[in-house]
Amino acid sequence: MTQQVRGVIAPGKNEPVRVEMILVPDPGPGEAVVQVRACGVCHTDLHYKQGGISDEFPFLLGHEASGVVESVGKGVTEVAPGDFVILNWRAVCGQCRACLRGRPQYCFDTHNARQKMTLVGGTSRTKLGGGTELSPALGIGAFAEKTLVAAGQCTKVDPAVAPAVAGLLGCGVMAGIGAAINTGGVGRGDSVAVIGCGGVGDAAIAGSRLAGAGRIIAVDIDDRKLETARRMGATHTVNSRSTDPVEAIRELTGGFGADVVIDAVGHPETYKQAFYARDLAGTVVLVGVPTPEMTLELPLLDVFGRGGALKSSWYGDCLPSRDFPMLIDLHLQGRLDLGAFVTETIGLDDIEKAFARMHEGDVLRSVVEF
Numbered sequence: 001m002t003q004q005v006r007g008v009i010a011p012g013k014n015e016p017v018r019v020e021m022i023l024v025p026d027p028g029p030g031e032a033v034v035q036v037r038a039c040g041v042c043h044t045d046l047h048y049k050q051g052g053i054s055d056e057f058p059f060l061l062g063h064e065a066s067g068v069v070e071s072v073g074k075g076v077t078e079v080a081p082g083d084f085v086i087l088n089w090r091a092v093c094g095q096c097r098a099c100l101r102g103r104p105q106y107c108f109d110t111h112n113a114r115q116k117m118t119l120v121g122g123t124s125r126t127k128l129g130g131g132t133e134l135s136p137a138l139g140i141g142a143f144a145e146k147t148l149v150a151a152g153q154c155t156k157v158d159p160a161v162a163p164a165v166a167g168l169l170g171c172g173v174m175a176g177i178g179a180a181i182n183t184g185g186v187g188r189g190d191s192v193a194v195i196g197c198g199g200v201g202d203a204a205i206a207g208s209r210l211a212g213a214g215r216i217i218a219v220d221i222d223d224r225k226l227e228t229a230r231r232m233g234a235t236h237t238v239n240s241r242s243t244d245p246v247e248a249i250r251e252l253t254g255g256f257g258a259d260v261v262i263d264a265v266g267h268p269e270t271y272k273q274a275f276y277a278r279d280l281a282g283t284v285v286l287v288g289v290p291t292p293e294m295t296l297e298l299p300l301l302d303v304f305g306r307g308g309a310l311k312s313s314w315y316g317d318c319l320p321s322r323d324f325p326m327l328i329d330l331h332l333q334g335r336l337d338l339g340a341f342v343t344e345t346i347g348l349d350d351i352e353k354a355f356a357r358m359h360e361g362d363v364l365r366s367v368v369e370f
């Protein structure tokens with residue numbers, strides 16, 4: 001039986017988001033319907049609304065979520081109704097060339113639900129009619145009371161954790177922690193610099209602390225963000241509006257640069273800072289997402305001469321089945337303060353306001369609770 005629930009859609013490029021009734025089909029083979037408990041507002045949702053990711057409007061926004069499995073389709077064995085799960089946007093296929101080589105974190109054929117969620121009816125404010133197919137953000141679409149996903153997008157974790165906290169691991173916080181630990185390979189004693197201290201950058205800071213980094217330098221253009229970064233584990237902070245971050249990072253690392261520099265903004269300017277602020281043979285990790293018009297120019301001789309590794313981090317190179325339960329356990333043991341990422345909890349009607357607050361730099365994460 002198809003169900004009608006409230007969900008938040010982005011109807012067109014730069015148009016305000018709004019709450020609409022949407023149809024959620026029963027789960028087909030390999031699919032699950034999840035009652036969403038919490039969903040964080042990520043910068044990527046804003047990118048969708050601005051048309052920076054694709055033009056497949058209308059989008060059903062929201063992708064940083066936890067919830068309870070309500071029903072599963074045929075052949076689903078990994079989760080069952082009643083399971084408390086975190087949703088992930090890279091359900092690995094197990095069969096592509098990356099998976100077959102034992103590198104499922106790079107899976108080239110991740111999958112989502114096959115069936116589409118649709119709009120119930122057009123309203124007077126819109127040309128979109130009933131039956132219009134929705135594009136769920138990152139294949140999730142969890143600014144909705146219920147959502148349809150592939151069962152592989154559900155990872156069971158300890159239900160003792162608060163839903164708002166758990167949901168954050170579904171995207172930004174996992175991307176940041178993983179950018180440091182999985183992609184950057186940060187280890188004991190390493191020096192790390194993180195450019196951009198929003199939810200993702202702060203998670204990279206928390207991840208670096210967890211991994212035993214010796215020096216963690218936070219860079220942002222907003223002093224309030226730098227204050228929070230300190231609470232997350234930064235040992236030094238640099239405001240790159242007033243101070244050259246490359247010079248500052250070198251000064252703080254004996255004149256050499258950091259072993260690992262993480263760009264959690266994703267602009268050509270911040271990437272170049274990351275490139276030059278790292279030590280010889282160091283690692284740059286790009287976890288911020290650029291937009292299609294951005295290009296990068298670097299002297300090729302510097303790329304060669306400085307050596308090391310220039311890496312991109314898709315979803316923190318995480319494996320949800322390995323990383324979600326482990327990080328939730330560390331949180332429940334008091335060793336990783338995931339609660340510090342939740343600035344405020346809001347309702348479904350408040351998402352436009354949450355975007356504005358994100359834009360103003362007022363929040364780390366606003367989380368919609370159901």
Ligand SMILES: NC(=O)c1ccc[n+]([C@@H]2O[C@H](COP(=O)([O-])OP(=O)(O)OC[C@H]3O[C@@H](n4cnc5c(N)ncnc54)[C@H](O)[C@@H]3O)[C@@H](O)[C@H]2O)c1
Pocket residue numbers: 042043044047171172175195196197198199200201219220221222225240264265266267269270286287288289290313314315316358361363364
């Ligand atoms: N790779 C992935 O898998 C993945 C996953 C989630 C999010 N992201 C991306 O990560 C990026 C950050 O996301 P977020 O949710 O933390 O965003 P956010 O808006 O919360 O944080 C961005 C931070 O960058 C700072 N900033 C902006 N311009 C800067 C500059 N020139 N120099 C230094 N700091 C600057 C802002 O002050 C802010 O603190 C986004 O591009 C998002 O799309 C990537």
Ligand SMILES: [Zn+2]
Pocket residue numbers: 092093094095096097098099100104107108109110
């Ligand atoms: Zn695969």
Ligand SMILES: [Zn+2]
Pocket residue numbers: 042043044045063064171172
């Ligand atoms: Zn996200």
